Amino acid sequence: MQRQTIQSPAVAAPRFRYSPCVHIGDTVQLSGMIALDPGTGALMAGGPGAEAAFILAILQRALPDYGVTLDQLLIARIYTTRMDLFGEINAAWEAVFTPDVTPPARTSIGVSALPLGASVEIEFTFVQERRP
């Protein structure tokens, strides 16, 4: 059982030298995601709400490749340069984590800058239960 990196065609190719998804033991760790179109590599227009919705859509498309489900999501860390528009981000979140879905832990932080001019970045950590 060694470290594995997992690629998904749903996620834009990295512009820098990092692995979008790393799997070691029980843990599946994603790099912080910004709203990059996997086709063009360009940042999604439309502001924080649109970016958050796009990140969550990309995540959901990549989950089968990453071998995890939202039920295994431990925590999401949301970073935004527009905490004043956090309501938009939260609305995108609540469209996925509806009342019938148990949500993960979440930490939300207002920051001064994000890569490539993004206004939202979300980092996801999954833990797979170990079957005895």
Added chain:
Amino acid sequence: MQRQTIQSPAVAAPRFRYSPCVHIGDTVQLSGMIALDPGTGALMAGGPGAEAAFILAILQRALPDYGVTLDQLLIARIYTTRMDLFGEINAAWEAVFTPDVTPPARTSIGVSALPLGASVEIEFTFVQERRP
């Protein structure tokens, strides 16, 4: 062994859709905590030092519900909008992590905004040792 979310009456009910404490496998992950009074839901007055002390007090009250102890604390991540008053936050920290207590890892970051106008947010990750 599946993902479990754990509630504690010591912690203010979430205002957004997230789980304050998530347990999967060996890991007990808390959402970033701000100094919300569990009775009123209002942010604690008094500035960074008072907020940090309140968060640490709430944490300690919730630990029995969460099934972990400070000996199992892997890391605390401290986010503050008032890095200029970090001494206050650190004094609250040192009132809990006294010289006779082995402290966890810690990462401290100055940020531009936090939810609900808080000046301090702390995220805690615990790992339970696995008994063979």
Added chain:
Amino acid sequence: MQRQTIQSPAVAAPRFRYSPCVHIGDTVQLSGMIALDPGTGALMAGGPGAEAAFILAILQRALPDYGVTLDQLLIARIYTTRMDLFGEINAAWEAVFTPDVTPPARTSIGVSALPLGASVEIEFTFVQERRP
């Protein structure tokens, strides 16, 4: 298998009450590192690129003491007050994570302040594969 803290002479002694490296179960968690000279305790001069290179050099010197290798690096979280000079930080990163090395996950965040006036802080999480 209990929580252990690990010291390395390669890393500057903490100025605050935290453990630079905590090992529980499969996880080896480092505290956020800034470019402190382990001899003098002073912050490395030279700006973001020099700080990032110094942090990565210190990390590599400490790895044998910490009992992990770069192959076990799950994620690096880079915080910087100078996102405008991220290219410098990334150049230091790519000097270590060369094309023949599988890189970890990475999250990069622009922040408003870091401890002791640093312009770069990096937090590393390792997971050791469990041998069956």
